[in-house]
Amino acid sequence: MLTIAKTNLATGEIVDKDIQFRNTLLEALHPDIKLSIGNISPFLNKIAKAESTAKTSKSASQRRTAAKSIVPLKKQAIAALNKGLGKYQLSGASGARKHGDFFFSQELNPFATYFPSAMGQINYGSILMTECLKIYAIPQLTILIVQDKEYRTDDCHGKISHELLNQLRQSEDFAIPANTPFQFRAGITNAWVAKGTLQVELNLPQGVDLVMPLSCFKGHKPTLGIQQVTSLKLGIVNFAQKRSVKTSYTVWQWFSQQAIAHDVLPINQLKAETLVAAQSDVKQLCQLVQAEQWVKVDEPEEECEEEADGKILSEILKHDIYGQLLEHPYVVRKIEDLVRRRWLTLATSGGINFSSFMAQPCPELGKLEMCISELPQGEYVGFRYPIRDQAFLDEVGKSLPKLDWLIDRKNQGVYGSYYDSKQRCNTKSQKRGNR
Known part of the structure; x- marks a missing residue:
């Protein structure tokens, strides 16, 4: 486990001594x-x-004064990053960079080791910092490096042999469910790192343990063909499963004001009123912490701290029968932080979550067909997340005629409860097992 201290670069104050990455x-x-x-x-x-x-x-x-201050403020931020922290120098970042967190290293710069460009060290640093459920040290194996779509691979999607998967299953402290793809992180020390999804494949070439397309490798890339590898580190991040995901402006920005007012604001207002009422009494806040699932995320490396805080605090409060710890500095600080995050979530997501599934390529399925064992056969609206631009929704409207009524051309938004699973379209969900 990595234990890292965090420093406020504006003041030089250490704000947390024990941030843990497992x-x-x-x-x-x-x-x-x-x-x-x-x-x-x-x-x-x-x-x-x-x-x-x-x-x-x-x-x-x-407006003029504010506009003139932007560039100097950016220069101050850059200067603070370049100054470093004593012997520690700026080395990279992960998903938490949007909250202002950057990593500094002493002696070895691991981000530069695997990502030759500065942008790579910022954009792909999360590959190194993602917390995995389990990391395996595989002493020797054979990897076939291919172009995307060869050997049934696709963008950041590879194949694992049945033999290697069974070898990993020998671990007594971690269970790998059958016939379930998973997100992975992998790397060879001082050589390369990779990310993506892996799915078991019974018909790999003789002796091949993994087939990985070049798109899995961010930064340094191995050469195409057979690679005899020693000391591979392979981490399992998550298994394919139904998940509840926070929405954000990346979804709601494409909706019209009428749709937001009709479908989003009432839910948001109800949750906000509940939070306001709870803030008037610390006991109510404690009950809210214990009763509510605080974290619904699709990027675990970005908000694992919130989830950990919520679980630890909930456990403490559950055993504090007489309320003796309600004014303890740790409890007060963590509750304040969780409440702050909840207000931020309500402001950015509307307090609404939607179901998310980890899609895998499957040549046997037809166009606009998907296979999700948790859903009954029928017609659904499906979209990638985050939604990048209006063109995507326009394309959905063209491909699925029944959705034309959703597209508001004038306001460049979408009408209707788009996130509601009851809304139907022409995309079929066929129960063909867990693919």
Whole structure:
């Protein structure tokens, strides 16, 4: 387990001494690594405020002043990152960079080791920092590196042999469910790292343990063909399963104001009122912590801290029968932080979640067919997440005529309860087993 301290780069104050990362590819590849986290959120908050003022203020002078302050603020943030933390120098980032967290390393820069470009060290650093359910050290195996779509692979989707999967199943402390694809992280020390999904394949070439397309490799890439590999670290992140996922502006920005007002705001308002009522009494807040599932995410490496805090706090409160710990500094601090995050979630997601499934390529399925064992056969609306642009929804409307009524061309949005599973379209869900 990696234990890392976090420092506020604006003030130099250590804000957390014990941020823990469990079962990461980074620790598996470099067990002696020394890391620290530097946070620039104070700068980011000032930049966001200045940008908002520059766009929305009714005062022309305030808009000009705010606009002029943006570049200096960005330079201050960059200077703080470049200055480093004593012997620790900026090395990379993960998904938490949007919250202002960046990694600093001493001596070895692991991010530069695997990602030659600075953008790669920022964009793909999460590969090293994702917490896995289990990491296997495989002493020797044969990997076939191919182009996408060869040997039934696809974008970041590879195949694992039945023999290797059975070998992994010998572990007594971790169970791998049958016939279930999984997200993975993999790496060879000082060589390359990879990410994607793996699915068992019975018809691999003789002696091949893994087939991986080049798209799995971010940064340094191995050569095409057979690779005899020693000391592979293979981590399982998640298994294919039905999950509940937070929505965000990446979904709601494509909806019309009428749709938001009709379908989203009532739910959001109800949850906000519940939270407001609970904030008036610490006992009610504690009950809310214990009763509500605080975390519904699709990117576990980004919000594992929130989930861990919620579970630990819930366990503490469950055993505090007489309420003796309600004013303990740790309990108060964690409750305040969880409430802050909940308000942020309500502001960005509307308090609405939708079902998510990890899609796998399957040549046997026809166009616009999907196979999800948890869903009855029927017609569904399916879309990738996050939704990148309006063109995607336009394409959905063209492919699925029954959805034409959803597309609001004038307002460039979508009408109707698009997230509601009762809405039907022409995409078929066929029960053909767990693919």
